[in-house]
Amino acid sequence: ILWRSPRAPSSKALGALRSALVRLLSQPVVVVRDRMTAHHLLVRGSIGGSFSDRPTSTVASFVVTGQRFHNLNSAPYGPLWRAMRRNITSDVLNPLRLHRFRPARRRALLGLVADLSQQRKSSPNGLVLAAESIRSAMFGLIVSMCFGDGVDEARIRAMADAQNDLIQVFPGMPIFSKHAGSISRIMYRKRWNKLLALRQKQEEMYLPLIDARRSRRHRSASEPPAYVDTLIGLGVPVPGEHSQVPSSRRALKDGELVGMCTEFLGAGSEAVAAELQWIMAYIVKRPDMQEAVRREIDAVVGADAEEVSEEVLGKLEYLNAVVLEALRLHPTVPSVFRQVTESDHLILDGRPIPAGTVVVFPPWSVARDKTAWADPDEFKPERFLAGGGGQSLSLLAAAGSAGEIRMMPFGAGRRMCPGMGVAVLHLVYFMANLVREFEWREADGELAVDLKPQVAFFTVMGRPLRARLVLRREDKLGG
Numbered sequence: 001i002l003w004r005s006p007r008a009p010s011s012k013a014l015g016a017l018r019s020a021l022v023r024l025l026s027q028p029v030v031v032v033r034d035r036m037t038a039h040h041l042l043v044r045g046s047i048g049g050s051f052s053d054r055p056t057s058t059v060a061s062f063v064v065t066g067q068r069f070h071n072l073n074s075a076p077y078g079p080l081w082r083a084m085r086r087n088i089t090s091d092v093l094n095p096l097r098l099h100r101f102r103p104a105r106r107r108a109l110l111g112l113v114a115d116l117s118q119q120r121k122s123s124p125n126g127l128v129l130a131a132e133s134i135r136s137a138m139f140g141l142i143v144s145m146c147f148g149d150g151v152d153e154a155r156i157r158a159m160a161d162a163q164n165d166l167i168q169v170f171p172g173m174p175i176f177s178k179h180a181g182s183i184s185r186i187m188y189r190k191r192w193n194k195l196l197a198l199r200q201k202q203e204e205m206y207l208p209l210i211d212a213r214r215s216r217r218h219r220s221a222s223e224p225p226a227y228v229d230t231l232i233g234l235g236v237p238v239p240g241e242h243s244q245v246p247s248s249r250r251a252l253k254d255g256e257l258v259g260m261c262t263e264f265l266g267a268g269s270e271a272v273a274a275e276l277q278w279i280m281a282y283i284v285k286r287p288d289m290q291e292a293v294r295r296e297i298d299a300v301v302g303a304d305a306e307e308v309s310e311e312v313l314g315k316l317e318y319l320n321a322v323v324l325e326a327l328r329l330h331p332t333v334p335s336v337f338r339q340v341t342e343s344d345h346l347i348l349d350g351r352p353i354p355a356g357t358v359v360v361f362p363p364w365s366v367a368r369d370k371t372a373w374a375d376p377d378e379f380k381p382e383r384f385l386a387g388g389g390g391q392s393l394s395l396l397a398a399a400g401s402a403g404e405i406r407m408m409p410f411g412a413g414r415r416m417c418p419g420m421g422v423a424v425l426h427l428v429y430f431m432a433n434l435v436r437e438f439e440w441r442e443a444d445g446e447l448a449v450d451l452k453p454q455v456a457f458f459t460v461m462g463r464p465l466r467a468r469l470v471l472r473r474e475d476k477l478g479g
């Protein structure tokens, strides 16, 4: 489907001027719903290139700095992106090193269970607003991974609020893109000032934390490195004077560090928190499934064990299948984007697609393809068990490494989400322990679980998750 994205002006007085601006900003867009084409483009690339560029970013850090400071998401495919990507995947998100953050995960779990228990006790029928508790637990955990342990509660809350404010203003960001920079800043002065204020607030919160890490002399051997430590030590390539071939390396500037930490906190917490809510929503809606998950846990975890430890998570086949099925049916990132470059020479359905065209791949449409799944609209974890159709399908294989794409909640190809491993670990670990600690029952009427999605920056539950909880293990984690 090829069209130009229209955005109607919202005020009569500025209508004409806005329309001109919108025309200037609008780019041709192609939506690819066919999974074979998606595989071809995302994994194998286009005829002429790697097809790994994204459209010009509208993330705050990039926009506010006049497009000087990139993060991973905004960086064009090339040496800078490669250096940033290698840094994050070789250390802090390296699946073989994730065990170093085990104490942080455990602390986050204890905090979450205590919070839910407290809410349960203070409500007459055990009702909790799980959505908010899950979000703040996931945010606190990712802060530890980013800045190390010891960031105080009040600051974490302030950082979470600022992150939330940024997500709220995000939809209005495209008007400040490269082509319309200064004129849109005048026309939308209030919005621009709000953005500047938010960015300044973030700098005020993050820079002291970054400086504190920078000035530390020693790190004890048992302490995991924080993401920001790896960024402080990172040398990124400086493009050569006459070509893009790097001639030397430089350290990241403070503003770049702030932008990259913001990206890590946002990407690492919101999408995971939203997905965990979808998973727990099905746990509430389907008591049979909840019981099956619990039986499986009880079979491998002793009654006296304090928690479902990370060592046993791999044995919980049904529980893992529930997580995969939630990722398939409710991918929390609504769209994967690429932009055609001059060198891509992209041809679709026999037609050449001009450079600059934005290509959108909606993960939900690939995952509901009847040629990939039986009953694609049904929530059926069994499909991921032996003999169930998606049998022994790893997420990587499902996203194209096996020669086709069957689901792509984490995207696909070179720009695929580098946080997939840690995200799945967080989902499985928290879900297992929440099911073991509490019985999750549905609330009544307006407070019941509603599986209708709300598509915004992330695809979240339209009605935030609430449930009635019954404590299963008095005096244990949530006692």
Ligand code: HEM
Pocket: 072, 073, 074, 085, 263, 264, 267, 268, 269, 271, 272, 275, 331, 332, 333, 335, 336, 337, 408, 409, 410, 411, 412, 413, 414, 415, 416, 417, 418, 419, 420, 422, 423
């Ligand atoms: C359930 C949780 C998550 C989902 C559904 C998700 C989904 C995605 C998707 C769809 C993309 C775009 C991929 C593409 O263009 O092909 C992406 C990119 C990215 N994600 Fe995630 N993500 C999750 C968790 C995380 C976590 C935990 C982190 C880090 C701590 C993270 C960091 C990133 C980064 C840095 C990128 C940009 C990568 C690049 O451009 O090279 N994500 N994610």
